[in-house]
Amino acid sequence: MSVRGYAGTSISTLVKETGLPKSAFYHHFESKAGLLSAVMAQGARGFFEAMREAHRDPPAGGTPRERLGWYLRRTGEVFVHHEEFLRLLLVLVMSKEADEAPEAMRTVIDVRGEGRELMRHMIRSSFAGEGEAAADAVADALAHFGMAGFDGAFVSLQSGDGKPIAEFMEQLADALVAIGESLIAGRRGAPGG
Numbered sequence: 001m002s003v004r005g006y007a008g009t010s011i012s013t014l015v016k017e018t019g020l021p022k023s024a025f026y027h028h029f030e031s032k033a034g035l036l037s038a039v040m041a042q043g044a045r046g047f048f049e050a051m052r053e054a055h056r057d058p059p060a061g062g063t064p065r066e067r068l069g070w071y072l073r074r075t076g077e078v079f080v081h082h083e084e085f086l087r088l089l090l091v092l093v094m095s096k097e098a099d100e101a102p103e104a105m106r107t108v109i110d111v112r113g114e115g116r117e118l119m120r121h122m123i124r125s126s127f128a129g130e131g132e133a134a135a136d137a138v139a140d141a142l143a144h145f146g147m148a149g150f151d152g153a154f155v156s157l158q159s160g161d162g163k164p165i166a167e168f169m170e171q172l173a174d175a176l177v178a179i180g181e182s183l184i185a186g187r188r189g190a191p192g193g
Contacts, residue, residue, distance in 0.1 A: 001088055006036060006101065033101035040092075040107040043085030047111075050078045051118060058125060065177045068126035072169040075122070079154055079165055086154055112147070119146040123176060130184055137187065138180040146176055 001009045011032055015022050029035040054074035059067055079086060092108050099105065123146060124139035153168035 001036060001039065001091075003087075006032075006092065006095075006104075033104065036101045037103035037107060039088070040104045040111070043082070043088065044107055044111045044114075047078070047082045047085050048114060048118075050082060051075065054078050055122075064126045064129070064180065065173060068122060068177055069170060069173040071122040071126065072173045073166060075150070076153070076165040076169040079150075079157070083158070087158060090151065090154065115150070116143045116147050119143045119150070122146075123180065126177070127180055127184070134184050134187060138183050141183055142176055142179060145179070146172065149175065 120139040120143040124135045127135040127138045149172040
């Protein structure tokens, strides 16, 4: 499904690719939509498990740039090892072709939400030295932008642009920190800031 899309993947194709009988698909999943839901749920569990493992023991010191760079480098490594899941996720987001599989689409929405929360956590942790209120404000302001950066980096990786994911993650860290520092400076200059 990550190669052909949901609509372009028939049960016959799944039977041919896996060698499993058609009855096995219907017995375990009831439909192609049920299979997609199970695939998305399993992929999400594996992806976020890998993210939690990669982000274990973050650096306690350093600048916001050093800390965010650490998080994003590890995130890029996880991306590379979960390409099929992320490709399927983006195909579903972009095409809306799985609207007939509401459970799978709920999983897509949940994954995007969990991803934004993870991005928010990475940004907030990176700016924690600026104070709780400032770190929260920066994280809230930049979580969606950070996700857009991830999406773009992943699309570029998939299109074979030749730029390694690590380079994108370094540039994303630079951009997020520059914007975050600008937001903090603006808060300091504002009345009551």
